[in-house]
Amino acid sequence: MSITRRRLLRNTAAFGALAGAGFPHIWIKNADLAYAAGGEIKVGVLFSLTGTTAIIEESLNKATLLAIEEINAAGGIKGSKIVPIVEDPASDPATFSEKARKLVVGDKCVSVFGSYTSASRKAVLPVFERQNNLYWYPTLYEGRECSKNVIYTGAVPNQQQDEFVPWLIKKFGKKFYLIGSNYIYPKEENNYCKKLLEKYGGEVVAEEYVPLGHSEFSSVINKMRSTQPNVIFSTVVGDSVVALHRQYRAAGLDPEKMPMASLTTSENEVAAMGGEAAAGHFTSAPYFMVHKSPENQKFVEAYKKRWGADKVTHFVSEACYFQTYLFKQAVEKLATSDLTPPNIRDAVKGQETIAPQGKVRLEPENLHTWLWPKIAQAKSNGQFEILVEAKEWLKPVPYAAYPGQSCTEKGLVEKS
Template identity: 45%
Template sequence: MDQSRRKFLKTTSLAAAAIAAPNIWIPMAGDAWGATLKKGEPIKVGLLFSLTGGLAVPEEDSTLVMQYAIDEINKNGGVAGHEIEPVIVDAKSDFNVYSEKTKELILRNKVIAIFGCYTSASRKAILPTVMSQNSLLYYPTCYEGAECSQNDICTGPLANQHSKDLIPFMVKNFGKKVFFVGSNYVWPKESNKNAKVWLNAAGGELVGEEYIPLGSSEFGPILNKIRDAKPDFIFSTVVGASDIAFHKQFKQEGFKVDSMPIASLTTGEIETRAMGNEFGAGHFLSAPYFQALDNPTNHKFVEGFLKSKYGKNGVTHYNMEETYISAYVFKYGLEAAAKKAGGIDGITSKMIRDASGGVRVEDGVSPEGLIWIDDQNFNTWLKPKIGQCQADGSFKIVKQADAQVAPDPYSIYPDVGVCTPTGLKAPDGKIRANVI
C-alpha cells in the first residue's frame, strides 16, 4: 500500500471516528458573520472539493460545474453588477485538508461563502470552522439529516426525499429481503437508520448489514456474505471509488442484476461512466436529477455544459446539478439581501443566509425543475425520482413524485424537535443553535 493510500485511509478513519455521534452543539463565536462584501470588489467564494484521491470521481465534476455556473452568471451581469470570483482548492480526499483549507479560505482569502464537500464526513469536518468564523457553507448533495446548523444551505435531498421512496419501490418490485452495504462513516450509517424504518413499514426484512472503510476496494468478504444471505436486492450507500469497485466486483463474482439488483443513493452517470456501462446496467438510483430528464432547461444545461471547456468528463450527474443549482440559490439570496440593504456594500454571510429562506430556482433555470429553499431549516423542496441504469449508461426514470417534497431533517426523530432559523427547537420550547 503506497503512502498516499495509507494517508487517505488514516484520515478518513480518524474523521469517521471523530464525527460518529450526531447532534453535537457548536457554540457561535460571536455576532459578526464571516466576510463583508464591498462595492466595486468581486464576490469571492471558495470551491472546496477533491480533485484527487478516492473522492475525486464525483467531486472534480462539482468543481467544474461550479465554474461553469459562475461563468454563466458573470456573463449575464453577475450579482448586483459584481462578478463572482472562485477560489479553487483541492481537498485531496483528506479530511484534514478540508479543515485546513476551510480556515484558509475564510481567513486568508476572505470568501463570503464556501461551496463544497460530497461526504457528510467532510461536511462535519469543516462545519465547526465555518461556525466559529461565522461563515456560510453551501452543501450541494444528499445527506442524512439529524442536523440543524444556522451556517449552511443544502441543495441535495435529505433521507425523507431519498430512500423513503426507494425502499418500498424495491420491496414491491423485487422482494422483501434486503442486504445493506455502506461506506464506514456517518452518512451511510444514519441513512440506514432511516432506511430500516421505511423497510419495516414496507414489510421488508433486513438479512445483513456490512460497512467497508471509506476508500477501500476489497468487497470479496462482503459479497460472500451476500451470497449466503440470498437477498432480493442490495441497498447501497457506498461512495466514491469504492462504489465503482463494488459494482465491478458484483458482476465479476457472478451476481445477476435481474435477480438481485443494487439500489443506490450514489451511483449515477459519473460513476457508471467510470466503471463501464456494463457494470451499472440494470441497477437503480434514487436522485432528484438524471441527465435524461426531458425538459427544455435540462436539454440546454446538458448541451451547454458538455460543449464547454468544463464538460471534459462527458456526462452530467445529480451531484453536479445540485451544485449548479446552489450557485443560483447563492445568487438569488445575495440579490435579495442586497435589495433589502440598498446595495451590496456591507453584505455579510449571515445577511445572505437570512435572505435565502424561500428562494426559488424556477423551471427555466433549474434542470431538475422548480426547487425552493425551506424558510425554516434551509434545506431544499424537490421532487424525488428513481431511475434504472440502461445499457448505454443513461437512466430511465421509473418513478417520480407528483410534487415537491418538504425536507425533514428529523423525519425519524420526531421527539427531538424542529429545525428553525435560530436553531433546533425542542418539544419544551428551548432552542439550541448549531446542532450537528
C-alpha cells in the same frame, strides 16, 4: 493625525490580540468591507480534485465553476463579478477544515461551495459556525443537522427513501442486504431504511460497512451469495462504487434477481465503471441526466460544451449548479454595504429557481431544499431510465428518522 509605520504595526498587533481573546465581531466588521471591495464577490470552491472521492467531487467543482462563469458572462451580480477561489482538500476531512479556514479567514470569501461526504462537511462546520460564514452543501445526506451556517441543497432521507424502499419491496421482495462506506452518512441512511423496512414488513439479512476507498469486495460478495437478499441496498461512495459494481458483475450475480439499489450511484460513477457493470441496478435521486426539461437541456449542453462532450451531469453536480444561482438571487436582494454571510442566509430563505430537475425552493425553516424524487434504472449505454417520478416536489424533513426532533429557524427543537 498621521499614522507612522510603528503605530500601524502596534495597532495591528493589538487588533490581533483582541481577536484572539474572543472578539469575533471586530473581525466580522472588517471582513464585511472586504466582501464588497473592488466590485468583486469572492467565494470559495472546496471540492476534492485528488483522492478517493475526486471521482465525484471533480465534477462538482466543474458544475460550480460553470454556473459562476455563466453568471459573470451575463454581467455578474449587479455588475460585480463572482471570483472563485479554488482549493483541493484531497478527500481528507482534516485538509477540508484547513482549507475552509483559509477561504473564510484568509481569503475572506463571503460564502464557500463545497463537500461531498458528510465527514468533510462535519470537519468544516466548526469553521463556519465560529466565523458566522456560510457553507453551501450540494450533496444528498443523512439529515440530522440543524445549522444556521449551512445551505443544504441535496436530498435528505425522506426525499430519497420514502418512495424507494416500499417500491423495492413490492417489486423484488423484503430481504435487504445493507452495504455502505464506513462513516456517518451510510449509517444514518441505513438507520432510516431500517425504520421503513419495519413499517413495510421488510427485514435486514446483513449490514456491513467498508472503509472509504475500499476496493476488495470478494468477501462481501460471498456473503451476498450466501444470504440471497432480494435487494442490495448500497450507500457505498467514491471509487469504491466502481469496484463493487465490477466485482458484482465478475462474480456472475444477476441484477434481475438481486439488484443493487443505491442512493449514491450516479451517471458519474457509471461512466467510470462502464455501462455494462451498472446495467440493471437502481438509484433514487432528484435528478438524472435524461430528465426532459428546457432547463436541463440547457444545463447538459452547456456542461458538455465547457468540459467535454464525454462528460455527464448527475444529481450532485446539478445541485452545485442551481445552488450557485440561488446564491446569485440572494445577493441581488442586498445592497453592496449589506453583503455579509448572515444577510445572504436571510435573503436566500424562501428563494425559488427553475433548476434542471424542476422548480426548487429553499425552505426558510431549516435551510434545506424542496426537491423532486425520482427512481431510475441504469442502462448499458451509461444513462438511466426514469421509472418513477414524483408528481409534486417534496418538503425536506432532515429529522424524519427522529420524530421527537425538528429543525426550526430558532434551531433544533426537541419535543417531550
